[in-house]
Amino acid sequence: MTDSVKFNRACVIGVGLIGSSLAHAMRTAALVDEIIGVDRDADVIARAQKLGVIDKGETDLVKGVKGADLIIVSTPVGAIGAVAAELASAADDGALIIDVGSVKGVALDAAKAMPERVHFVPCHPVAGTEQSGPEAGFASLFHDRWCILTPAPRDDDAYKAAVDKAAALWSGVGAKVEIMTAEHHDLALAVTSHLPHLIAFTIVGAADDVESVAAGEIVKYSAGGFRDFTRIAASDPVMWRDVFLNNKEAVLEVLGRFSEELAVMQRAIRWGDGQALEDAFTRVRGLRKAIVEAGQESAAPNFGRDDKPR
Ligand SMILES: NC(=O)C1=CN([C@@H]2O[C@H](COP(=O)(O)OP(=O)(O)OC[C@H]3O[C@@H](n4cnc5c(N)ncnc54)[C@H](O)[C@@H]3O)[C@@H](O)[C@H]2O)C=CC1
Numbered sequence: 029m030t031d032s033v034k035f036n037r038a039c040v041i042g043v044g045l046i047g048s049s050l051a052h053a054m055r056t057a058a059l060v061d062e063i064i065g066v067d068r069d070a071d072v073i074a075r076a077q078k079l080g081v082i083d084k085g086e087t088d089l090v091k092g093v094k095g096a097d098l099i100i101v102s103t104p105v106g107a108i109g110a111v112a113a114e115l116a117s118a119a120d121d122g123a124l125i126i127d128v129g130s131v132k133g134v135a136l137d138a139a140k141a142m143p144e145r146v147h148f149v150p151c152h153p154v155a156g157t158e159q160s161g162p163e164a165g166f167a168s169l170f171h172d173r174w175c176i177l178t179p180a181p182r183d184d185d186a187y188k189a190a191v192d193k194a195a196a197l198w199s200g201v202g203a204k205v206e207i208m209t210a211e212h213h214d215l216a217l218a219v220t221s222h223l224p225h226l227i228a229f230t231i232v233g234a235a236d237d238v239e240s241v242a243a244g245e246i247v248k249y250s251a252g253g254f255r256d257f258t259r260i261a262a263s264d265p266v267m268w269r270d271v272f273l274n275n276k277e278a279v280l281e282v283l284g285r286f287s288e289e290l291a292v293m294q295r296a297i298r299w300g301d302g303q304a305l306e307d308a309f310t311r312v313r314g315l316r317k318a319i320v321e322a323g324q325e326s327a328a329p330n331f332g333r334d335d336k337p338r
């Protein structure tokens with residue numbers, strides 16, 4: 029296992045929330061000498077350069093990745109396959125390529141299709157916010173958060189060294205690293221992230237549909253649980269469209285179980301079965317305690333985000 033790691037030139041493809049956060053974090057930890065930004069949106073490049081997130085910018089991927097020993101694919105999941113296909117010929121020999129996508133099956137397919145001369149290690153930092161764009165990035169985003177690696181089934185030494193380097197990079201920016209299969213990742217994250225986002229989008233949409241409740245009242249009384257859902261439902265529509273299109277089977281599986289649980293609650297409410305409701309609520313309450321104890325959440329909102337107050 030590599031303890032520390034240093035790159036000469038990193039190329040961040042997709043300079044949004046996660047790409048710019050990783051750029052800030054790598055710079056803060058002195059893990060890189062130079063950072064090039066590539067984005068299909070020239071305005072994003074201009075803003076990122078002005079903010080000092082990147083040293084230079086490019087809208088042309090082939091030009092942008094030239095000379096990079098680290099390439100970070102931080103586009104929405106739906107673009108990973110096409111970007112990787114371009115990198116197969118455009119990346120320098122020996123380059124380490126990582127992605128940060130919320131779904132790993134699609135990144136694993138791209139990693140498997142890569143020529144042996146480059147090393148694509150799929151990664152998912154389980155850390156983020158509802159915001160997007162280079163302005164939203166901050167260096168401490170990955171501190172004490174998990175980053176899941178789902179390596180390709182390659183057992184050559186060069187690839188193993190690349191997996192170690194990717195792990196050292198995430199450790200270097202403060203994350204805790206775990207390795208698992210892409211299939212397991214996509215099921216686990218369907219439960220812990222994808223379904224909750226789908227529910228948030230749906231609840232906020234449903235509130236909007238209840239015509240007898242005025243929009244002003246939704247805002248006024250939102251503290252009763254609804255407000256937390258509106259934060260999540262403010263997340264980027266393109267990013268989440270791609271998550272659901274690319275993790276279809278796992279999301280449909282957990283959605284089926286959720287619907288069954290919901291039907292049980294619906295029945296208990298209809299028949300006034302207070303004991304069933306109380307038992308169900310008591311059973312799930314312990315999970316919150318476990319999450320707080322594991323340090324994944326705190327009583328105070330925005331804990332650990334002193335460099336990016338909201
Ligand atoms: N937002 C979050 O909280 C988290 C997001 N992720 C993953 O990180 C990735 C990026 O998400 P964000 O940074 O939130 O998105 P973002 O919307 O802030 O940034 C994405 C950037 O990619 C650019 N882009 C899109 N297609 C491109 C292409 N073909 N070539 C070059 N640039 C392209 C866009 O112009 C945009 O600037 C996604 O795959 C997402 O699933 C992972 C963890 C957390």
Ligand SMILES: O=C(O)C(=O)Cc1ccc(O)cc1
Pocket residue numbers: 129130153154155156157158221260
């Ligand atoms: O803002 C939140 O609550 C999130 O859940 C952020 C997030 C979004 C997508 C990911 O793949 C990981 C983290």
